[in-house]
Amino acid sequence: xxxxxxxxxxxxxxxxxxxxxxxxxxxxxxxxxxxxxxxxxxxxxxxxxxxxxxxxxxxxxxxxxxxxxxxxxxxxxxxxxxxxxxxxxxxxxxxxxxxxxxxxxxxxxxxxxxxxxxxxxxxxxxxxxxxxxxxxxxxxxxxxxxxxxxxxxxxxxxxxxxxxxxxxxxxxxxxxxxxxxxxxxxxxxxxxxxxxxxxxxxxxxxxxxxxxxxxxxxxxxxxxxxxxxxxxxxxxxxxxxxxxxxxxxxxxxxxxxxxxxxxxxxxxxxxxxxxxxxxxxxxxxxxxxxxxx
Numbered sequence: 345x346x347x348x349x350x351x352x353x354x355x356x357x358x359x360x361x362x363x364x365x366x367x368x369x370x371x372x373x374x375x376x377x378x379x380x381x382x383x384x385x386x387x388x389x390x391x392x393x394x395x396x397x398x399x400x401x402x403x404x405x406x407x408x409x410x411x412x413x414x415x416x417x418x419x420x421x422x423x424x425x426x427x428x429x430x431x432x433x434x435x436x437x438x439x440x441x442x443x444x445x446x447x448x449x450x451x452x453x454x455x456x457x458x459x460x461x462x463x464x465x466x467x468x469x470x471x472x473x474x475x476x477x478x479x480x481x482x483x484x485x486x487x488x489x490x491x492x493x494x495x496x497x498x499x500x501x502x503x504x505x506x507x508x509x510x511x512x513x514x515x516x517x518x519x520x521x522x523x524x525x526x527x528x529x530x531x532x533x534x535x536x537x538x539x540x541x542x543x544x545x546x547x548x549x550x551x552x553x554x555x556x557x558x559x560x561x562x563x564x565x566x567x568x569x570x571x572x573x574x575x576x577x578x579x580x581x582x583x584x585x586x587x588x589x590x591x592x593x594x595x596x597x598x599x600x601x602x603x604x605x606x607x608x609x610x611x612x613x614x615x616x617x618x619x620x621x622x623x624x625x626x627x628x629x630x631x632x633x634x635x636x637x
Contacts, residue, residue: 449497558621
């Protein structure tokens, strides 16, 4: 029943006007949206909190990628006569667990756990539900793909919140340079190993390896050569413009560089996401500081 595409047809018959709405909601649950929010938080709210959030999200997409890889559960059909995918919607990789469902449960659940505000919990619950349902409505997931995505994301958040102090104490035993280097090496090794494995449909590990390696390099670069105070931003119109331009540059690099560093080539995709992370964490803050924002 949970893998019945008729649930998609039922939702579309129930809400025939909602296709455009769910396409927008689905974008709110996609990686570029989270990247933009995390970088804005990094530049304007708090570096430590943003980096911690990025690590939690990287852990989530890492788990999701490999669960999808080994479960290898196909998505609903997108070939006639049984094409369930909504017009104009694309999806990559296998179906279980839903990456949108898991990432939304992780991201908004993490924010709710850290802020501990009733309104954030309510907003997060609504968004996580809508993002998961959007994937069923759009026909790229069965409900049976979405439910485990929600569950894994929630469990990941609860475990991380519970172990946060222990993990922080463990990390404090080692020099930060060693931890960043270990993160970079880990990202490289997993990307290298995955390059010898068959790729899942339309996807590979390059994006996640690039983000992991980017964090391992960009954070110490920023700490050593920039060390800007993120909370000082948004105090002027120029600073606001700088943040908006920064978001445009980061997303432009992520999407625009795909013409030169395509997804299909794992190491070129790795380089693209590495550049995105370095641009957002090191290069743009360096420009912020140089021009006195």
